Amino acid sequence: MAALAPTKPAISGHSQLLPLRTPSISLVFSPVRSRLRSITVSARLAEISPVEKRSGLPDLEITSKKAKPTVLVSEKLGEGGLELLRQFSNVDCAYNLSPEELCAKISLCDALIVRSGTKVTREVFEAAKGRLKVVGRAGVGIDNVDLQAATEHGCLVVNAPTANTIAAAEHGIALLTAMARNVAQADASMKSGKWQRNKYVGVSLVGKTLAVMGFGKVGSEVARRAKGLGMHVIAHDPYAPADRARAIGVELVSFEEAISTSDFISLHMPLTPTTSKIFDDETFGKMKKGVRIVNVARGGVIDEDALVRALDVGAVAQAALDVFTVEPPPSDSRLVQHENVIVTPHLGASTIEAQEGVAIEIAEAVVGALKGELAATAVNAPMVPAEVLFELSPYVVLAEKLGRLAVQLVAGVSGIKGIKIVYASARDPDDLDTRILRAMIVKGIVQPISSLFVNIVNADYTAKQRGLRISEERVFHDGSPEVPIDSIQVHLTNVESKFASAISDSGDIRVEGKVKDGVPHLTLVGGFSVNVSLEGNLILCRQVDQPGMIGRVGNILAEQNVNINFMSVCRTVVRQQAIMAIGVDEEPEKETLKKIGEVPAIDEFVFLTL
Template sequence: DVGKWQRNKYVGVSLVGKTLAVLGFGKVGSEVARRAKGLGMHVIAHDPYAPADRARAIGVELVSFDEAIATADFISLHMPLTPATNKMLNDETFAKMKKGVRIVNVARGGVIDEEALVRALDAGIVAQAALDVFSEEPPKQDSKLVQHERVTVTPHLGASTMEAQEGVAIEIAEAVVGALKGELAATAVNAPMVPAEVLTELKPYVELAEKLGRLAVQLVAGGSGVKTVKVSYASSRAPDDLDTRLLRAMITKGIIEPISSVFVNLVNADYTAKQRGLRITEERILLDGSPESPLESIQVQIANVESKFASAMSESGEIKVEGRVKDGIPHLTKVGSFEVDVSLEGSIILCRQVDQPGMIGTVGSILGEEN
């Protein structure tokens, strides 16, 4: 086509008045929304963990996933690849979209079922797709998706511009200078900032805190956004003798990392929680007895959500999990109002059984047969 004057081949569509659905309303998604508003687009977004006030501030309406994909003329993807988002766009979801929708994926390749996307393109459901990411990178040269005439591809460029590279270099230099001056490095990926002796004593409790947060968030039903978390520490030590910053950071890490692509540490935990509209409160329960051990138990409650597992709900309506350290190993000791004693290692299956003889043996046999 070099040298040919083919104007008809490059006829596009106007963005003014069109509806853009931003799936994943984090830092990148919200910036895309701002720019789309400037182009005269109506912008909606889906992200169960995005603060509604942040969306309203830029004139964006938060809607359900089904509403977003059904009403959009354009769909822009900005979510992490997690078990919940893996192949989120598939044959079933493509069938719910407007005919002629256009899709941009600059998130992760696995959020789209690529074979289903080819079928949707061939069927005319998807008019065009622009892809910067793929489930296999680099994709095979004979890939039907890459070769499709209505697909524009780039080699996972991300923010690959001269200005961005210069900006990253400056940010790194400033962070190093700040650290050398003794300042907190806000972009540090591993900065415990806790005395070595305290860290050694808290180590098993740090692991317990993260695992309780991770377990609690996995009990939240998919459509529920986690906004309010209460953490209770039961200890014989006086509050001044127990620094919970690291424990709170690890609970935050356990809650946020399974549902996002953000890496959480002691430095950025509070900031990351605030950005996601997550409010974490702490309670100290002072116990009688010798304060040899720093903690007796940690309890994590998530309020105002629905649960995948009804028995995980407390009598007051929150998801509740509790644990303690036994012989240096984190143990789960309570789920909802049920007392348990399970080592928090490997995979855990939660199931509510009929109270009759033989059920434990039956469940055990099924698990054994399925290996």
Template sequence: MASRCSPPWPGTSRRRTRHSRLVCFRKWQRNKYVGVSLVGKTLAILGFGKVGSEVARRAKGLGMHVIAHDPYASADRARAIGVELVSMEEAMTTADFISLHMPLTPATNKMLNDEAFAKMKYGVRIINVARGGVIDEDALVRALDSGIVAQAALDVFTKEPPAPDNKLVLHENVTVTPHLGASTVEAQEGVAIEIAEAVIGALKGELAASAVNAPMVPAEVLSELAPFVVLAEKLGHLAVQLVAGGGGIKSVKVTYASARAPDDLDTRLLRAMITKGLIEPISSVFVNLVNADFTAKQRGVRITEERIILDGSPETPIDYIQVQIANVKSKFPSAISETGEITVEGRVKDGVPHLTKVGAFQVDVSLEGSLILCRQVDQPGMIGSVGSVLGEENINVSFMSVGRIAPRKHAVMAIGVDEEPSKVTLRKIGEIPAIEEFVFLKL
């Protein structure tokens, strides 16, 4: 029985299924169906997620050289397994075996077509245990007839069950199974547990990679983006609190800086979380991944996105996220950038979201608690003065950062606090002579 983690390469390369049929009919034809060895052959895995990774481990144990293509795959994880991440072009042109493990999306629909097969090595072998639609079945028949594809092993089809006269099912060089990938006792138990965990997580308000009416994000991508998801929501929550009156937001610009190519960075999930952070504090609406875009449109909030391509390693999906709210007044004027928008910017550091810019001022403060922002004359003793006020009121400071334009000019002090200061405490901070403006932001 085939499984998703151990597709039938040995059966495919040695024509085991056809041998079995022939023996059943009392035909002993050892020389007619000669196979190939897996040792030393190159396997290209298209879709290097959880299943693709497990396939790679097993293929390495069979003595194969394994390469993979997946725009969302972590280079560190690939190196740990001993797999080389390559372009789609290189994967198709160098592989002896190609194993498919990606979801069926508009981008992957009929990904293996006549053009793709024409680039492959003569005699390549194809294994599809993903979704039938990722292969153009008519094109595969032509590739088999021409010899470009020596053999194919298919567990899935575009239409299931396939028609009795399906050319692939009847083809001499095709091994087929009736979508048996998850047909083991262990797999069925695993699916049941996964469903239960997904339901529990959804009820807790956690992100779910399996939601069918939310942005479709593979589990491995969701895991990689998780800290940036938190950062996105907190930046939206922080930005809206800087708006005077807490409303009137019409135009929001979100900028993502990344070393990855634009097509390799899906920002729908991040946009939804920024929308959640912007809208929930000023309304009674509960915003989630499903209704975020609709809710923003309904409230007249136009959210635009921009991507800045950076030089460097693409191992980290995002370098920073910037949120700008245009045409509004701010309760903390220093948050207004030179271009006139309320501007906040953040990064993920060691898995923790940090605020790194307010207006034109560079800061560096963790966003794990609440925040006090102070704009003051840059002079000695300011940190001590504010810290003393907070200490007298038993307010614990978790982090403090000061960003300034130039020495002895103006500075913004960002203070992370574990408790919410009272109005009296905030008034005392505002009464410190050198402090010109301040705001408390509850995160």
């Protein structure tokens, strides 16, 4: 089984641009407990809006034709971003809200935009009472947003990681050079009337080793600029691709090697439980004596008391800090007041150009999410690269509909224990990114039987809470690599269902679908081939294969003026079992469905509104 590849943005796709060959999706359910002889399920699939058809991402759209969504902006945002928001939504700019005030307002808002000062806690999501659908972080770090709580509540979290990249990198280099040449201390000395040339002799950067800790967007830009200053640059990042580092001329090394061999260390890692206070007494003790440290990432990655101790004994010669554990730090902070430390008040992204760019980037992400599109910068949703989603978007709606269809075929999922998804493709497994399909399948399975709001953000979490185990496997299919996916099978371990056991020796239900001319189709139920458009109303009957069945059911529907738009019957063995699929224009009344169920040769049937 191949590891899933990182995911990124989602874009719109159009059916006329489908590959020549049509991938298929199939779901296999494994049942165990018997149910009533006749099953009538009328669980509706949500109608897909025009926006959802374009994006292929249902259930993220929260806009209404009657009212604009409301976006709460809790910290200052550039005018360009605000203007974009106002074109689409009602914008409420309310700055410096207390936690209590934020919780009081949030239930009236569909989206929230914050910078680093607002804490979006679990209490905020609970106070939103399900209305809050998007949180936008105008910047990179999202440590001030409770991602777990956001996911549990089905709230998408997006950030703006690119607009301030250059600004942050430039500030990191500015601090690096200012620290090496004692610029801040010399400036303060002169302004106090002194002339201390000998006291502020600096160190050269040329030929020195800089360790970049965190080789993401900002870290790699700092590395580029440091190389231009003549420095030898190494980097540590367990997730960074080696080829990208080599392209810049940077060597990726272990954490231990990075901290023990470098003359300068520049921090660019996110604040997570793993990185919190990772630079502590023990870490400082392993560094080269007299090392100099720059931090324009997150203050919490440094144990500030430990840094003061390292500065006092000379283990660390100097530090240049733009971020702090508590912002603003106390005015009497020993770290801030230390003579070998230069500090700035979190100015990494504070350029005119970056502020405007961040505002526009986050506004576009939030508006896109409110329209039902997944932003390229979503941090808690299954994202796929744009070019991949271009291929997969026609199958996103199919995946959800097959999930919902299969769950209703077994008429209840109280005993489902697991979901196994098997992808068949001619492509290299490492090139196959199907997380958006997995999310839609799980959403389709879980949403009809959950009292909670379920979307692709929290589908996996909700499934896990119900005790469902989800696994994935990739198998090679000898077909064209031009087709991203040839088939998908989903196995559900379920309680007994006669519908399942009667059409499969193994007790499995296998439901297969394809996209034909841009329309999702059901092509297989167990071992029975069908050709059913997954639109409108559908009746699936499991029956004895005998003459007159089509006419019998057709007459029942005709008596109630229910028009049949297609009928498909398939069998595996003559005069044994068969599956009849009937598409109808109108929804039959309960009495009509009851009459169908009373036909002696019909063992079981399911009515679905697709």
